[in-house]
Amino acid sequence: MNTEPEFAHKIRHHLNLATDELGRKTADRLFEARQNALARQKTAGAQLSLAGVGHMAADVILPHARALVAIIGLVVGVAGVTTWNDFQKAAENAEIDSALLADDLPINAYLDKGFQAWLSEHSSQD
Amino acid sequence: MSDFLASVERRAYKQALFAVRDEETALDIVQDSMLKLAEKYGDKPAAELPMLFQRILQNTIRDFYRRQKVRSLWTTLLSAFSSSEEDESDPLETLEIEEGSYSLATPHASFEQSQLIEIIEEEIKKLPPRQREAFLMRYWEDMDIAETAAAMGCSEGSVKTHCSRATHSLATALKAKGIEL
Numbered sequence: 001m002n003t004e005p006e007f008a009h010k011i012r013h014h015l016n017l018a019t020d021e022l023g024r025k026t027a028d029r030l031f032e033a034r035q036n037a038l039a040r041q042k043t044a045g046a047q048l049s050l051a052g053v054g055h056m057a058a059d060v061i062l063p064h065a066r067a068l069v070a071i072i073g074l075v076v077g078v079a080g081v082t083t084w085n086d087f088q089k090a091a092e093n094a095e096i097d098s099a100l101l102a103d104d105l106p107i108n109a110y111l112d113k114g115f116q117a118w119l120s121e122h123s124s125q126d
Numbered sequence: 127m128s129d130f131l132a133s134v135e136r137r138a139y140k141q142a143l144f145a146v147r148d149e150e151t152a153l154d155i156v157q158d159s160m161l162k163l164a165e166k167y168g169d170k171p172a173a174e175l176p177m178l179f180q181r182i183l184q185n186t187i188r189d190f191y192r193r194q195k196v197r198s199l200w201t202t203l204l205s206a207f208s209s210s211e212e213d214e215s216d217p218l219e220t221l222e223i224e225e226g227s228y229s230l231a232t233p234h235a236s237f238e239q240s241q242l243i244e245i246i247e248e249e250i251k252k253l254p255p256r257q258r259e260a261f262l263m264r265y266w267e268d269m270d271i272a273e274t275a276a277a278m279g280c281s282e283g284s285v286k287t288h289c290s291r292a293t294h295s296l297a298t299a300l301k302a303k304g305i306e307l
Contacts, residue, residue: 042168
């Protein structure tokens with residue numbers, strides 16, 4: 001009775017015989033496949049070159065490109081809205097300031113209790 | 127890389143052929159596996175290549191099984207709508223081994239030798255896929271248990287079990303045909 005490795009060794013011998021007898025057409029196809037694979041082989045040298053660095057960066061960044069674009073869009077959007085609000089506020093303040101300076105306050109300003117309090121406070125200080 | 131591929135390509139082709147039982151598909155699988163290995167792991171040390179290549183090869187074979195399963199499902203669905211008697215054949219028949227679908231060109235070998243090889247190959251094809259993978263990696267590719275386990279994505283204990291069962295099945299099947307190795 002053969003042990004497992006002995007039996008396997010005999011099977012291996014027969015399999016190798018069969019492999020040696022592969023047809024010419026199959027051997028040619030395998031050779032062609034090997035050449036194609038070698039033509040596209042990744043080499044360690046490529047990683048060290050400048051192009052390799054770019055390629056590596058592209059490999060890392062490209063899979064997350066969509067998420068990155070979305071995040072950048074969101075950040076730009078938030079920054080845009082904040083800047084726009086600041087401009088609006090500044091314009092409103094400028095309008096009130098110029099009205100105060102021109103002594104041309106709208107009637108609503110005198111109805112504002114806060115404004116009257118501020119006015120009396122400032123006039124008493126003067 | 128070139129030497130490694132040259133040394134392994136014929137056995138890889140046979141492994142794929144045992145699994146998919148079609149010469150063209152087996153060649154495609156080996157070509158895909160070689161490409162993947164060269165593109166992704168072309169810079170790896172030579173010692174790591176056998177395990178990596180086997181993992182890629184087995185995954186590519188499994189991908190083929192998955193595609194075939196989907197194709198079989200569609201064939202079954204489509205044949206259910208068809209009234210033609212010709213289409214009523216079982217799609218699983220495509221999985222059967224076609225007699226003489228490939229034969230070994232052994233003009234100089236003895237008839238008995240080629241017959242024996244054919245019988246051994248047929249019995250290897252009949253093994254459950256995981257047993258076949260483990261057996262061929264261990265004993266044909268000369269990979270140790272740890273490498274085989276890593277390539278198959280299973281424990282070393284599973285590799286031993288698969289190998290033992292494969293050996294037992296092969297020995298029993300060959301003995302039943304009057305062959306004692």
